[in-house]
Amino acid sequence: MSLKPSELKKDFPVFKEHPDLVYLDNAATAQKPLQVINAVEKFYREQNSNIGRGLYDLAEEATLKYREARKTVSEFVNANTDEIVFVRNSTEALNLVADSLEFEGDIVLSEMAHHSEQLPFRRRAERDHREISYLPTENGKISVEKAEQIIGPETGLVSLSHVSNVFGKENPVRDIVELARQNDAYIVLDGAQSVPSQEVDVKQLDVDFMVFSGHKMLGPTGIGALYGRKQLLEDMNPYQVGGGMIRSVRKEEVRWEEPPKKFEAGTPNIAGAVGLAEAVNYLTDLGMEEVETHEDELAQKIENGLNSLEGVETVTENSKSLVSFTASFAHPHDIAEVLNQENIAVRAGSHCAQPQMEELDISGTVRVSPYIYNTEEDVEKLIESVKKVKEVFS
Ligand SMILES: Cc1ncc(COP(=O)(O)O)c(C=O)c1O
Structure with missing residues:
Protein backbone atom coordinates (compact mmCIF):
# COMPACT_ATOMS: atom_id res chain seq x y z
CA MET A 1 0.00 0.00 0.00
CA SER A 2 1.47 3.34 -0.96
CA LEU A 3 1.71 6.29 1.43
CA LYS A 4 -0.98 8.95 1.50
CA PRO A 5 1.08 12.06 2.16
CA SER A 6 -1.90 14.45 2.26
CA GLU A 7 -3.43 12.33 5.03
CA LEU A 8 -0.12 12.04 6.89
CA LYS A 9 0.32 15.81 6.79
CA LYS A 10 -2.62 16.07 9.19
CA ASP A 11 -0.50 14.41 11.88
CA PHE A 12 2.01 17.26 11.73
CA PRO A 13 0.95 20.41 13.61
CA VAL A 14 3.55 22.52 11.80
CA PHE A 15 1.44 22.27 8.63
CA LYS A 16 -1.61 23.57 10.51
CA GLU A 17 0.41 26.56 11.66
CA HIS A 18 1.87 27.05 8.18
CA PRO A 19 -0.70 25.64 5.75
CA ASP A 20 1.15 26.88 2.66
CA LEU A 21 4.55 25.60 3.73
CA VAL A 22 6.26 23.26 1.29
CA TYR A 23 8.89 21.73 3.53
CA LEU A 24 11.66 20.15 1.48
CA ASP A 25 14.56 20.33 3.93
CA ASN A 26 14.07 16.95 5.55
CA ALA A 27 17.70 15.89 5.16
CA ALA A 28 18.48 18.65 7.67
CA THR A 29 15.67 17.73 10.04
CA ALA A 30 12.20 16.23 9.75
CA GLN A 31 8.95 17.67 11.13
CA LYS A 32 7.39 16.03 14.20
CA PRO A 33 4.04 14.23 14.26
CA LEU A 34 1.57 14.73 17.12
CA GLN A 35 2.25 11.18 18.25
CA VAL A 36 5.87 12.10 19.03
CA ILE A 37 5.02 15.48 20.52
CA ASN A 38 2.36 13.86 22.72
CA ALA A 39 4.68 11.09 23.88
CA VAL A 40 7.29 13.64 24.99
CA GLU A 41 4.65 15.79 26.65
CA LYS A 42 3.09 12.78 28.39
CA PHE A 43 6.47 11.77 29.73
CA TYR A 44 7.03 15.19 31.31
CA ARG A 45 3.43 15.51 32.52
CA GLU A 46 2.92 12.02 33.91
CA GLN A 47 6.06 9.91 34.02
CA ASN A 48 8.96 12.25 34.75
CA SER A 49 11.65 11.01 37.08
CA ASN A 50 15.32 10.26 36.80
CA ILE A 51 16.07 6.69 35.80
CA GLY A 52 17.96 3.82 37.33
CA ARG A 53 18.28 5.28 40.79
CA GLY A 54 14.91 5.74 42.40
CA LEU A 55 13.14 3.05 44.38
CA TYR A 56 9.71 4.61 43.95
CA ASP A 57 7.03 3.84 41.35
CA LEU A 58 7.56 6.92 39.20
CA ALA A 59 11.30 6.25 38.87
CA GLU A 60 10.59 2.66 37.96
CA GLU A 61 8.10 3.74 35.31
CA ALA A 62 10.57 6.21 33.78
CA THR A 63 13.29 3.55 33.83
CA LEU A 64 10.96 1.13 32.09
CA LYS A 65 10.04 3.69 29.41
CA TYR A 66 13.73 4.34 28.72
CA ARG A 67 14.45 0.61 28.55
CA GLU A 68 11.50 0.04 26.21
CA ALA A 69 12.68 2.90 24.01
CA ARG A 70 16.08 1.25 23.62
CA LYS A 71 14.40 -2.04 22.66
CA THR A 72 12.20 -0.33 20.07
CA VAL A 73 15.13 1.55 18.52
CA SER A 74 17.38 -1.53 18.49
CA GLU A 75 14.73 -3.66 16.79
CA PHE A 76 14.30 -0.98 14.13
CA VAL A 77 17.87 -1.57 12.88
CA ASN A 78 18.01 -5.25 13.90
CA PHE A 263 28.72 5.07 27.38
CA GLU A 264 25.82 7.02 28.87
CA ALA A 265 27.38 9.15 31.58
CA GLY A 266 25.05 11.46 33.49
CA THR A 267 21.29 11.82 33.20
CA PRO A 268 20.35 10.91 29.64
CA ASN A 269 17.71 12.50 27.41
CA ILE A 270 14.95 10.25 28.73
CA ALA A 271 12.05 12.12 27.13
CA GLY A 272 14.03 12.27 23.88
CA ALA A 273 14.45 8.48 23.88
CA VAL A 274 10.72 8.06 24.53
CA GLY A 275 9.98 10.43 21.64
CA LEU A 276 12.40 8.64 19.34
CA ALA A 277 10.75 5.30 20.11
CA GLU A 278 7.40 6.84 19.19
CA ALA A 279 8.89 8.10 15.92
CA VAL A 280 10.17 4.59 15.21
CA ASN A 281 6.68 3.19 15.89
CA TYR A 282 5.19 5.76 13.52
CA LEU A 283 7.63 4.84 10.73
CA THR A 284 7.23 1.12 11.39
CA ASP A 285 3.44 1.46 11.09
CA LEU A 286 3.90 3.16 7.72
CA GLY A 287 6.37 0.47 6.60
CA MET A 288 9.92 1.41 5.66
CA GLU A 289 9.52 -0.05 2.16
CA GLU A 290 6.64 2.35 1.54
CA VAL A 291 8.64 5.24 3.00
CA GLU A 292 11.55 4.42 0.69
CA THR A 293 9.38 4.02 -2.41
CA HIS A 294 7.56 7.27 -1.75
CA GLU A 295 10.79 9.24 -1.29
CA ASP A 296 12.43 7.64 -4.32
CA GLU A 297 9.43 8.47 -6.51
CA LEU A 298 9.37 12.08 -5.36
CA ALA A 299 13.15 12.39 -5.78
CA GLN A 300 12.81 11.11 -9.35
CA LYS A 301 10.03 13.59 -10.10
CA ILE A 302 12.10 16.42 -8.65
CA GLU A 303 15.14 15.34 -10.65
CA ASN A 304 13.19 15.05 -13.92
CA GLY A 305 11.41 18.37 -13.34
CA LEU A 306 14.64 20.22 -12.59
CA ASN A 307 16.54 18.67 -15.49
CA SER A 308 13.78 19.77 -17.87
CA LEU A 309 14.60 23.42 -17.04
CA GLU A 310 17.23 25.11 -19.13
CA GLY A 311 20.19 26.31 -17.05
CA VAL A 312 19.46 23.89 -14.20
CA GLU A 313 21.67 20.90 -13.59
CA THR A 314 21.25 18.20 -10.98
CA VAL A 315 24.58 17.20 -9.49
CA THR A 316 23.91 13.48 -10.06
CA GLU A 317 21.27 11.24 -11.58
CA ASN A 318 19.02 8.66 -9.99
CA SER A 319 19.19 10.09 -6.52
CA LYS A 320 17.28 8.15 -3.92
CA SER A 321 15.94 10.45 -1.30
CA LEU A 322 17.16 13.96 -2.10
CA VAL A 323 18.29 15.99 -5.08
CA SER A 324 21.11 18.55 -5.27
CA PHE A 325 21.25 21.03 -8.10
CA THR A 326 22.98 24.14 -9.39
CA ALA A 327 21.73 26.75 -11.85
CA SER A 328 23.63 28.89 -14.33
CA PHE A 329 21.36 31.88 -13.63
CA ALA A 330 21.66 32.19 -9.83
CA HIS A 331 23.74 31.32 -6.80
CA PRO A 332 22.29 28.53 -4.58
CA HIS A 333 21.67 31.01 -1.73
CA ASP A 334 19.73 33.33 -4.03
CA ILE A 335 17.64 30.43 -5.27
CA ALA A 336 16.82 29.34 -1.72
CA GLU A 337 15.86 32.90 -0.78
CA VAL A 338 13.48 33.31 -3.68
CA LEU A 339 11.99 29.87 -2.99
CA ASN A 340 11.46 30.97 0.60
CA GLN A 341 9.34 33.85 -0.68
CA GLU A 342 7.21 31.16 -2.31
CA ASN A 343 6.97 29.33 1.04
CA ILE A 344 9.31 26.56 -0.06
CA ALA A 345 11.97 25.49 2.42
CA VAL A 346 15.11 24.03 0.87
CA ARG A 347 18.75 24.14 1.92
CA ALA A 348 21.57 25.85 0.05
CA GLY A 349 25.29 25.69 0.65
CA SER A 350 28.01 23.12 1.04
CA HIS A 351 25.90 20.82 3.27
CA CYS A 352 28.79 20.28 5.71
CA ALA A 353 30.76 18.63 2.91
CA GLN A 354 33.26 21.29 1.91
CA PRO A 355 35.99 18.90 0.69
CA GLN A 356 33.41 17.32 -1.63
CA MET A 357 32.38 20.75 -2.96
CA GLU A 358 36.03 21.55 -3.60
CA GLU A 359 36.38 18.31 -5.58
CA LEU A 360 33.29 19.20 -7.61
CA ASP A 361 34.68 22.70 -8.06
CA ILE A 362 31.45 24.34 -6.95
CA SER A 363 30.71 26.60 -3.98
CA GLY A 364 27.53 24.74 -3.11
CA THR A 365 24.21 23.35 -4.28
CA VAL A 366 20.52 23.73 -3.59
CA ARG A 367 19.35 20.58 -1.85
CA VAL A 368 15.74 19.42 -2.06
CA SER A 369 14.89 16.60 0.32
CA PRO A 370 11.33 15.24 0.47
CA TYR A 371 9.88 12.98 3.15
CA ILE A 372 6.71 11.08 3.95
CA TYR A 373 4.38 14.11 4.03
CA ASN A 374 5.48 15.65 0.73
CA THR A 375 3.07 15.41 -2.16
CA GLU A 376 3.33 15.57 -5.94
CA GLU A 377 1.79 19.05 -5.66
CA ASP A 378 4.76 20.09 -3.52
CA VAL A 379 7.07 18.95 -6.31
CA GLU A 380 5.04 20.78 -8.95
CA LYS A 381 5.13 23.96 -6.87
CA LEU A 382 8.89 23.61 -6.48
CA ILE A 383 9.48 23.25 -10.21
CA GLU A 384 7.17 26.17 -11.04
CA SER A 385 8.95 28.30 -8.44
CA VAL A 386 12.42 27.46 -9.80
CA LYS A 387 11.10 28.72 -13.15
CA LYS A 388 10.14 31.96 -11.39
CA VAL A 389 13.63 32.19 -9.89
CA LYS A 390 14.98 32.00 -13.41
CA GLU A 391 12.70 34.83 -14.52
CA VAL A 392 13.82 36.96 -11.54
CA PHE A 393 17.51 36.52 -12.36
CA SER A 394 17.36 36.55 -16.17
C1 LIG B 1 25.28 12.23 6.37
C2 LIG B 1 25.22 12.97 7.66
N1 LIG B 1 26.02 12.60 8.66
C3 LIG B 1 25.99 13.21 9.85
C4 LIG B 1 25.15 14.26 10.09
C5 LIG B 1 25.17 14.93 11.43
O1 LIG B 1 23.93 14.77 12.04
P1 LIG B 1 23.64 15.52 13.44
O2 LIG B 1 23.74 16.99 13.14
O3 LIG B 1 22.25 15.10 13.78
O4 LIG B 1 24.66 15.07 14.39
C6 LIG B 1 24.30 14.71 9.07
C7 LIG B 1 23.41 15.86 9.29
O5 LIG B 1 23.01 16.55 8.39
C8 LIG B 1 24.33 14.03 7.83
O6 LIG B 1 23.53 14.39 6.83
Whole structure:
Protein backbone atom coordinates (compact mmCIF):
# COMPACT_ATOMS: atom_id res chain seq x y z
CA MET A 1 0.00 0.00 0.00
CA SER A 2 1.47 3.34 -0.96
CA LEU A 3 1.71 6.29 1.43
CA LYS A 4 -0.98 8.95 1.50
CA PRO A 5 1.08 12.06 2.16
CA SER A 6 -1.90 14.45 2.26
CA GLU A 7 -3.43 12.33 5.03
CA LEU A 8 -0.12 12.04 6.89
CA LYS A 9 0.32 15.81 6.79
CA LYS A 10 -2.62 16.07 9.19
CA ASP A 11 -0.50 14.41 11.88
CA PHE A 12 2.01 17.26 11.73
CA PRO A 13 0.95 20.41 13.61
CA VAL A 14 3.55 22.52 11.80
CA PHE A 15 1.44 22.27 8.63
CA LYS A 16 -1.61 23.57 10.51
CA GLU A 17 0.41 26.56 11.66
CA HIS A 18 1.87 27.05 8.18
CA PRO A 19 -0.70 25.64 5.75
CA ASP A 20 1.15 26.88 2.66
CA LEU A 21 4.55 25.60 3.73
CA VAL A 22 6.26 23.26 1.29
CA TYR A 23 8.89 21.73 3.53
CA LEU A 24 11.66 20.15 1.48
CA ASP A 25 14.56 20.33 3.93
CA ASN A 26 14.07 16.95 5.55
CA ALA A 27 17.70 15.89 5.16
CA ALA A 28 18.48 18.65 7.67
CA THR A 29 15.67 17.73 10.04
CA ALA A 30 12.20 16.23 9.75
CA GLN A 31 8.95 17.67 11.13
CA LYS A 32 7.39 16.03 14.20
CA PRO A 33 4.04 14.23 14.26
CA LEU A 34 1.57 14.73 17.12
CA GLN A 35 2.25 11.18 18.25
CA VAL A 36 5.87 12.10 19.03
CA ILE A 37 5.02 15.48 20.52
CA ASN A 38 2.36 13.86 22.72
CA ALA A 39 4.68 11.09 23.88
CA VAL A 40 7.29 13.64 24.99
CA GLU A 41 4.65 15.79 26.65
CA LYS A 42 3.09 12.78 28.39
CA PHE A 43 6.47 11.77 29.73
CA TYR A 44 7.03 15.19 31.31
CA ARG A 45 3.43 15.51 32.52
CA GLU A 46 2.92 12.02 33.91
CA GLN A 47 6.06 9.91 34.02
CA ASN A 48 8.96 12.25 34.75
CA SER A 49 11.65 11.01 37.08
CA ASN A 50 15.32 10.26 36.80
CA ILE A 51 16.07 6.69 35.80
CA GLY A 52 17.96 3.82 37.33
CA ARG A 53 18.28 5.28 40.79
CA GLY A 54 14.91 5.74 42.40
CA LEU A 55 13.14 3.05 44.38
CA TYR A 56 9.71 4.61 43.95
CA ASP A 57 7.03 3.84 41.35
CA LEU A 58 7.56 6.92 39.20
CA ALA A 59 11.30 6.25 38.87
CA GLU A 60 10.59 2.66 37.96
CA GLU A 61 8.10 3.74 35.31
CA ALA A 62 10.57 6.21 33.78
CA THR A 63 13.29 3.55 33.83
CA LEU A 64 10.96 1.13 32.09
CA LYS A 65 10.04 3.69 29.41
CA TYR A 66 13.73 4.34 28.72
CA ARG A 67 14.45 0.61 28.55
CA GLU A 68 11.50 0.04 26.21
CA ALA A 69 12.68 2.90 24.01
CA ARG A 70 16.08 1.25 23.62
CA LYS A 71 14.40 -2.04 22.66
CA THR A 72 12.20 -0.33 20.07
CA VAL A 73 15.13 1.55 18.52
CA SER A 74 17.38 -1.53 18.49
CA GLU A 75 14.73 -3.66 16.79
CA PHE A 76 14.30 -0.98 14.13
CA VAL A 77 17.87 -1.57 12.88
CA ASN A 78 18.01 -5.25 13.90
CA ALA A 79 20.55 -4.73 16.68
CA ASN A 80 20.57 -6.38 20.10
CA THR A 81 19.25 -4.10 22.83
CA ASP A 82 22.63 -3.80 24.56
CA GLU A 83 24.28 -2.78 21.28
CA ILE A 84 22.40 0.54 21.11
CA VAL A 85 23.89 3.49 22.97
CA PHE A 86 21.74 6.60 23.26
CA VAL A 87 23.66 9.73 22.32
CA ARG A 88 22.73 13.30 21.37
CA ASN A 89 23.04 12.81 17.61
CA SER A 90 25.14 11.23 14.87
CA THR A 91 27.91 13.74 15.53
CA GLU A 92 28.28 12.64 19.14
CA ALA A 93 28.19 8.97 18.17
CA LEU A 94 30.97 9.46 15.63
CA ASN A 95 33.08 11.38 18.14
CA LEU A 96 32.54 8.56 20.62
CA VAL A 97 33.85 5.91 18.22
CA ALA A 98 36.71 8.07 16.96
CA ASP A 99 37.77 8.81 20.51
CA SER A 100 37.32 5.45 22.22
CA LEU A 101 38.04 2.69 19.72
CA GLU A 102 41.49 1.17 20.00
CA PHE A 103 42.84 0.08 16.63
CA GLU A 104 46.03 -0.23 14.64
CA GLY A 105 46.58 1.18 11.17
CA ASP A 106 45.50 4.05 8.95
CA ILE A 107 42.11 5.62 8.46
CA VAL A 108 40.10 5.61 5.25
CA LEU A 109 37.35 8.23 4.87
CA SER A 110 35.38 9.32 1.85
CA GLU A 111 35.47 12.62 0.00
CA MET A 112 31.74 12.91 0.44
CA ALA A 113 31.81 12.46 4.23
CA HIS A 114 29.78 14.98 6.22
CA HIS A 115 32.02 17.10 8.47
CA SER A 116 30.48 15.28 11.45
CA GLU A 117 31.84 12.01 10.12
CA GLN A 118 35.09 13.36 8.77
CA LEU A 119 36.38 15.63 11.53
CA PRO A 120 36.33 13.22 14.50
CA PHE A 121 38.44 10.74 12.54
CA ARG A 122 40.73 13.45 11.19
CA ARG A 123 41.34 14.60 14.74
CA ARG A 124 42.06 11.03 15.80
CA ALA A 125 44.53 10.63 12.92
CA GLU A 126 46.26 13.83 13.95
CA ARG A 127 46.39 12.73 17.57
CA ASP A 128 47.98 9.37 16.72
CA HIS A 129 49.99 10.48 13.66
CA ARG A 130 48.08 8.17 11.36
CA GLU A 131 47.67 8.49 7.59
CA ILE A 132 44.25 9.34 6.11
CA SER A 133 43.13 8.38 2.61
CA TYR A 134 39.90 9.45 0.93
CA LEU A 135 37.62 7.28 -1.17
CA PRO A 136 36.73 9.32 -4.25
CA THR A 137 33.19 9.93 -5.50
CA GLU A 138 32.04 8.87 -8.93
CA ASN A 139 28.61 10.03 -10.04
CA GLY A 140 27.49 10.56 -6.45
CA LYS A 141 28.77 7.24 -5.11
CA ILE A 142 31.91 5.72 -3.70
CA SER A 143 33.69 3.79 -6.43
CA VAL A 144 34.40 0.18 -5.40
CA GLU A 145 37.18 -0.05 -7.98
CA LYS A 146 38.96 2.93 -6.46
CA ALA A 147 38.26 1.61 -2.96
CA GLU A 148 40.08 -1.61 -3.90
CA GLN A 149 43.18 0.48 -4.60
CA ILE A 150 42.90 2.44 -1.35
CA ILE A 151 41.78 -0.04 1.32
CA GLY A 152 44.68 -2.38 2.05
CA PRO A 153 46.68 -4.15 4.74
CA GLU A 154 47.69 -0.78 6.25
CA THR A 155 44.05 0.19 6.79
CA GLY A 156 42.78 0.01 10.35
CA LEU A 157 39.39 1.70 10.02
CA VAL A 158 37.05 2.66 7.20
CA SER A 159 34.24 5.16 7.72
CA LEU A 160 31.60 5.85 5.10
CA SER A 161 28.13 7.33 4.64
CA HIS A 162 25.36 4.91 3.80
CA VAL A 163 23.51 7.57 1.80
CA SER A 164 25.27 10.87 1.10
CA ASN A 165 23.56 14.05 2.26
CA VAL A 166 24.77 15.80 -0.90
CA PHE A 167 23.95 13.20 -3.55
CA GLY A 168 21.19 11.11 -2.00
CA LYS A 169 22.64 7.93 -3.42
CA GLU A 170 23.27 4.67 -1.62
CA ASN A 171 26.89 3.63 -1.37
CA PRO A 172 27.96 0.04 -2.06
CA VAL A 173 28.28 -0.70 1.65
CA ARG A 174 28.48 -4.49 1.36
CA ASP A 175 31.40 -4.29 -1.10
CA ILE A 176 33.28 -1.84 1.11
CA VAL A 177 32.58 -3.97 4.19
CA GLU A 178 34.04 -6.95 2.34
CA LEU A 179 37.19 -4.98 1.51
CA ALA A 180 37.51 -3.83 5.11
CA ARG A 181 37.07 -7.40 6.39
CA GLN A 182 39.69 -8.77 3.99
CA ASN A 183 42.11 -6.30 5.54
CA ASP A 184 40.99 -6.73 9.17
CA ALA A 185 39.84 -3.11 9.32
CA TYR A 186 36.93 -1.81 11.38
CA ILE A 187 33.99 -0.34 9.54
CA VAL A 188 31.86 2.60 10.67
CA LEU A 189 28.66 3.50 8.83
CA ASP A 190 27.06 6.94 8.94
CA GLY A 191 23.36 6.12 8.71
CA ALA A 192 22.14 9.69 9.35
CA GLN A 193 20.51 9.84 5.91
CA SER A 194 19.61 6.18 5.40
CA VAL A 195 17.95 5.10 8.64
CA PRO A 196 15.10 7.65 8.29
CA SER A 197 14.39 6.57 4.73
CA GLN A 198 14.86 2.84 4.22
CA GLU A 199 15.03 -0.44 6.04
CA VAL A 200 18.51 -0.73 7.55
CA ASP A 201 19.73 -3.97 9.09
CA VAL A 202 23.09 -3.71 10.85
CA LYS A 203 23.51 -7.48 10.94
CA GLN A 204 22.90 -7.85 7.24
CA LEU A 205 25.23 -4.94 6.42
CA ASP A 206 27.78 -6.50 8.77
CA VAL A 207 29.18 -3.16 9.96
CA ASP A 208 30.99 -2.71 13.28
CA PHE A 209 29.36 0.62 14.12
CA MET A 210 26.48 2.65 12.77
CA VAL A 211 25.19 6.07 13.82
CA PHE A 212 21.89 7.89 13.29
CA SER A 213 20.01 10.95 14.56
CA GLY A 214 16.47 10.96 15.94
CA HIS A 215 15.56 14.40 14.62
CA LYS A 216 15.95 13.34 10.98
CA MET A 217 13.42 10.53 11.44
CA LEU A 218 10.48 12.39 13.06
CA GLY A 219 11.98 12.19 16.54
CA PRO A 220 13.04 14.99 18.88
CA THR A 221 16.33 16.84 18.64
CA GLY A 222 19.03 15.89 21.15
CA ILE A 223 18.62 12.13 20.83
CA GLY A 224 20.38 9.73 18.50
CA ALA A 225 21.90 6.30 18.56
CA LEU A 226 25.16 4.49 18.17
CA TYR A 227 25.05 0.84 17.18
CA GLY A 228 28.22 -1.03 18.12
CA ARG A 229 29.03 -4.70 18.00
CA LYS A 230 28.73 -5.99 21.55
CA GLN A 231 32.29 -7.25 21.84
CA LEU A 232 33.69 -3.96 20.56
CA LEU A 233 31.60 -1.90 22.97
CA GLU A 234 32.75 -4.15 25.79
CA ASP A 235 36.40 -3.63 24.85
CA MET A 236 36.16 0.15 24.40
CA ASN A 237 36.90 2.72 27.06
CA PRO A 238 34.07 5.07 27.97
CA TYR A 239 33.90 8.34 26.06
CA GLN A 240 32.70 10.38 29.04
CA VAL A 241 32.78 9.46 32.71
CA GLY A 242 30.49 10.33 35.59
CA GLY A 243 27.32 9.12 37.23
CA GLY A 244 25.15 6.37 35.83
CA MET A 245 27.95 4.53 34.03
CA ILE A 246 29.82 3.00 36.93
CA ARG A 247 29.49 -0.21 38.84
CA SER A 248 31.57 0.93 41.77
CA VAL A 249 33.83 3.83 42.66
CA ARG A 250 36.49 3.48 45.31
CA LYS A 251 39.46 5.71 45.84
CA GLU A 252 41.70 2.93 44.57
CA GLU A 253 39.61 1.72 41.67
CA VAL A 254 36.64 2.49 39.40
CA ARG A 255 34.64 -0.23 37.68
CA TRP A 256 32.50 0.65 34.65
CA GLU A 257 29.02 -0.62 33.94
CA GLU A 258 28.50 -2.98 31.02
CA PRO A 259 27.62 -1.37 27.65
CA PRO A 260 25.47 0.45 26.72
CA LYS A 261 25.34 2.13 30.15
CA LYS A 262 29.13 2.47 30.13
CA PHE A 263 28.72 5.07 27.38
CA GLU A 264 25.82 7.02 28.87
CA ALA A 265 27.38 9.15 31.58
CA GLY A 266 25.05 11.46 33.49
CA THR A 267 21.29 11.82 33.20
CA PRO A 268 20.35 10.91 29.64
CA ASN A 269 17.71 12.50 27.41
CA ILE A 270 14.95 10.25 28.73
CA ALA A 271 12.05 12.12 27.13
CA GLY A 272 14.03 12.27 23.88
CA ALA A 273 14.45 8.48 23.88
CA VAL A 274 10.72 8.06 24.53
CA GLY A 275 9.98 10.43 21.64
CA LEU A 276 12.40 8.64 19.34
CA ALA A 277 10.75 5.30 20.11
CA GLU A 278 7.40 6.84 19.19
CA ALA A 279 8.89 8.10 15.92
CA VAL A 280 10.17 4.59 15.21
CA ASN A 281 6.68 3.19 15.89
CA TYR A 282 5.19 5.76 13.52
CA LEU A 283 7.63 4.84 10.73
CA THR A 284 7.23 1.12 11.39
CA ASP A 285 3.44 1.46 11.09
CA LEU A 286 3.90 3.16 7.72
CA GLY A 287 6.37 0.47 6.60
CA MET A 288 9.92 1.41 5.66
CA GLU A 289 9.52 -0.05 2.16
CA GLU A 290 6.64 2.35 1.54
CA VAL A 291 8.64 5.24 3.00
CA GLU A 292 11.55 4.42 0.69
CA THR A 293 9.38 4.02 -2.41
CA HIS A 294 7.56 7.27 -1.75
CA GLU A 295 10.79 9.24 -1.29
CA ASP A 296 12.43 7.64 -4.32
CA GLU A 297 9.43 8.47 -6.51
CA LEU A 298 9.37 12.08 -5.36
CA ALA A 299 13.15 12.39 -5.78
CA GLN A 300 12.81 11.11 -9.35
CA LYS A 301 10.03 13.59 -10.10
CA ILE A 302 12.10 16.42 -8.65
CA GLU A 303 15.14 15.34 -10.65
CA ASN A 304 13.19 15.05 -13.92
CA GLY A 305 11.41 18.37 -13.34
CA LEU A 306 14.64 20.22 -12.59
CA ASN A 307 16.54 18.67 -15.49
CA SER A 308 13.78 19.77 -17.87
CA LEU A 309 14.60 23.42 -17.04
CA GLU A 310 17.23 25.11 -19.13
CA GLY A 311 20.19 26.31 -17.05
CA VAL A 312 19.46 23.89 -14.20
CA GLU A 313 21.67 20.90 -13.59
CA THR A 314 21.25 18.20 -10.98
CA VAL A 315 24.58 17.20 -9.49
CA THR A 316 23.91 13.48 -10.06
CA GLU A 317 21.27 11.24 -11.58
CA ASN A 318 19.02 8.66 -9.99
CA SER A 319 19.19 10.09 -6.52
CA LYS A 320 17.28 8.15 -3.92
CA SER A 321 15.94 10.45 -1.30
CA LEU A 322 17.16 13.96 -2.10
CA VAL A 323 18.29 15.99 -5.08
CA SER A 324 21.11 18.55 -5.27
CA PHE A 325 21.25 21.03 -8.10
CA THR A 326 22.98 24.14 -9.39
CA ALA A 327 21.73 26.75 -11.85
CA SER A 328 23.63 28.89 -14.33
CA PHE A 329 21.36 31.88 -13.63
CA ALA A 330 21.66 32.19 -9.83
CA HIS A 331 23.74 31.32 -6.80
CA PRO A 332 22.29 28.53 -4.58
CA HIS A 333 21.67 31.01 -1.73
CA ASP A 334 19.73 33.33 -4.03
CA ILE A 335 17.64 30.43 -5.27
CA ALA A 336 16.82 29.34 -1.72
CA GLU A 337 15.86 32.90 -0.78
CA VAL A 338 13.48 33.31 -3.68
CA LEU A 339 11.99 29.87 -2.99
CA ASN A 340 11.46 30.97 0.60
CA GLN A 341 9.34 33.85 -0.68
CA GLU A 342 7.21 31.16 -2.31
CA ASN A 343 6.97 29.33 1.04
CA ILE A 344 9.31 26.56 -0.06
CA ALA A 345 11.97 25.49 2.42
CA VAL A 346 15.11 24.03 0.87
CA ARG A 347 18.75 24.14 1.92
CA ALA A 348 21.57 25.85 0.05
CA GLY A 349 25.29 25.69 0.65
CA SER A 350 28.01 23.12 1.04
CA HIS A 351 25.90 20.82 3.27
CA CYS A 352 28.79 20.28 5.71
CA ALA A 353 30.76 18.63 2.91
CA GLN A 354 33.26 21.29 1.91
CA PRO A 355 35.99 18.90 0.69
CA GLN A 356 33.41 17.32 -1.63
CA MET A 357 32.38 20.75 -2.96
CA GLU A 358 36.03 21.55 -3.60
CA GLU A 359 36.38 18.31 -5.58
CA LEU A 360 33.29 19.20 -7.61
CA ASP A 361 34.68 22.70 -8.06
CA ILE A 362 31.45 24.34 -6.95
CA SER A 363 30.71 26.60 -3.98
CA GLY A 364 27.53 24.74 -3.11
CA THR A 365 24.21 23.35 -4.28
CA VAL A 366 20.52 23.73 -3.59
CA ARG A 367 19.35 20.58 -1.85
CA VAL A 368 15.74 19.42 -2.06
CA SER A 369 14.89 16.60 0.32
CA PRO A 370 11.33 15.24 0.47
CA TYR A 371 9.88 12.98 3.15
CA ILE A 372 6.71 11.08 3.95
CA TYR A 373 4.38 14.11 4.03
CA ASN A 374 5.48 15.65 0.73
CA THR A 375 3.07 15.41 -2.16
CA GLU A 376 3.33 15.57 -5.94
CA GLU A 377 1.79 19.05 -5.66
CA ASP A 378 4.76 20.09 -3.52
CA VAL A 379 7.07 18.95 -6.31
CA GLU A 380 5.04 20.78 -8.95
CA LYS A 381 5.13 23.96 -6.87
CA LEU A 382 8.89 23.61 -6.48
CA ILE A 383 9.48 23.25 -10.21
CA GLU A 384 7.17 26.17 -11.04
CA SER A 385 8.95 28.30 -8.44
CA VAL A 386 12.42 27.46 -9.80
CA LYS A 387 11.10 28.72 -13.15
CA LYS A 388 10.14 31.96 -11.39
CA VAL A 389 13.63 32.19 -9.89
CA LYS A 390 14.98 32.00 -13.41
CA GLU A 391 12.70 34.83 -14.52
CA VAL A 392 13.82 36.96 -11.54
CA PHE A 393 17.51 36.52 -12.36
CA SER A 394 17.36 36.55 -16.17
C1 LIG B 1 25.28 12.23 6.37
C2 LIG B 1 25.22 12.97 7.66
N1 LIG B 1 26.02 12.60 8.66
C3 LIG B 1 25.99 13.21 9.85
C4 LIG B 1 25.15 14.26 10.09
C5 LIG B 1 25.17 14.93 11.43
O1 LIG B 1 23.93 14.77 12.04
P1 LIG B 1 23.64 15.52 13.44
O2 LIG B 1 23.74 16.99 13.14
O3 LIG B 1 22.25 15.10 13.78
O4 LIG B 1 24.66 15.07 14.39
C6 LIG B 1 24.30 14.71 9.07
C7 LIG B 1 23.41 15.86 9.29
O5 LIG B 1 23.01 16.55 8.39
C8 LIG B 1 24.33 14.03 7.83
O6 LIG B 1 23.53 14.39 6.83
